[in-house]
Amino acid sequence: MNALRWRHLLFPGRRSVARVSDRVQSGLLLLSVLVALAAVPFSAAAGSMLYAHQAPISAEQVASRxxxxxxxxxxxxxxxxxxxxxxxxxxxxxxxxxxxxxxxxxxxxxxxxxxxxxxxxxxxxxxxxxxxxSPPLTAAAVLVDAVCAGIGLWVSVCLLLAGLYGGTVLVMNRHRLAEWQREWDIEQSKRAHS
Structure with a gap:
């Protein structure tokens, strides 16, 4: 998808033919992207906290085993x-x-x-x-645990956001299709009576 299409998807503009539901969908997409980006430092902090917690345990185990x-x-x-x-x-x-x-x-x-x-x-x-x-917890294992925890947390947030966005768009699409069907039925009814 090129940059211009993303721009129109996220910011439909005042003079576009976008409906209210299209604008809500674009706002929800923008919010999801912003929350995913905001989750990066929190995920990194969680991984860092895990590293800080496990590093002294690893050092003690390596020294005593x-x-x-x-x-x-x-x-x-x-x-x-x-x-x-x-x-x-x-x-x-x-x-x-x-x-x-x-x-x-x-x-x-x-x-x-x-x-x-x-x-x-x-x-x-x-x-x-x-x-x-048991074998000691090595420094490499502590680092891998911390990195995996941070990435896993961020991926979980992104999956949750994608699920919420996808579910909302599905509901909105059903509503739009029902609305189009009503409009189509009204138009067909008018043609039948004329």
């Missing part, structure tokens, strides 16, 4: 096969031993993949006390 290798003391879960997709890679808690950050030996359950055997190494994350924990 260590990746180490555990050695399985028992076989992992048996390999399961499904008819359509083949081998399924599930994991289950399995007895293992590992070295804590302070050098002491620890034993407990770690998640081992299907098909692993006694004596196999398994990569795990431990906290400062040597307890098994």
């Amino acid at each position: 260590t990746e180490t290798t555990a050695v399985l003391l028992a076989d992992g879960p048996a390999t399961s096969v499904t008819g359509r997709s083949g081998v399924v890679a599930n994991s289950a808690p399995t007895a293992a031993t590992w070295q804590a950050p302070d050098g002491s030996r620890r034993a407990g359950n770690v998640d081992a993949d299907e098909g692993t055997r006694r004596g196999d190494p398994v990569s795990i994350w431990v906290d400062r006390a040597g307890n098994v924990t």
Whole structure:
């Protein structure tokens, strides 16, 4: 759509043949565009707030968690096969031993993949006390979360605006068609009586 057509769509002008409903529709479109543009800084602020909230958590987790290798003391879960997709890679808690950050030996359950055997190494994350924990939230993950949250919020606002605009235009078009049909029926009635 070229710029001139957009201009006439948004600003029909005083001397145009635009009806009141056309002017309302153009005003609604302009309002939707302005609200979508105004939502950009708010979405960016929401992403920034999420980043500011998660960054210290990430820094603390990265500083307090260590990746180490555990050695399985028992076989992992048996390999399961499904008819359509083949081998399924599930994991289950399995007895293992590992070295804590302070050098002491620890034993407990770690998640081992299907098909692993006694004596196999398994990569795990431990906290400062040597307890098994989840991997830390990385700085890259925090950044991706913040960017996705900001973009997701803005896209949600735009979809809501598009839905409201589309629904309103649909109702207005039905009203316009009904009005045109009434005018057509009146005109046909006049022709039939003349």
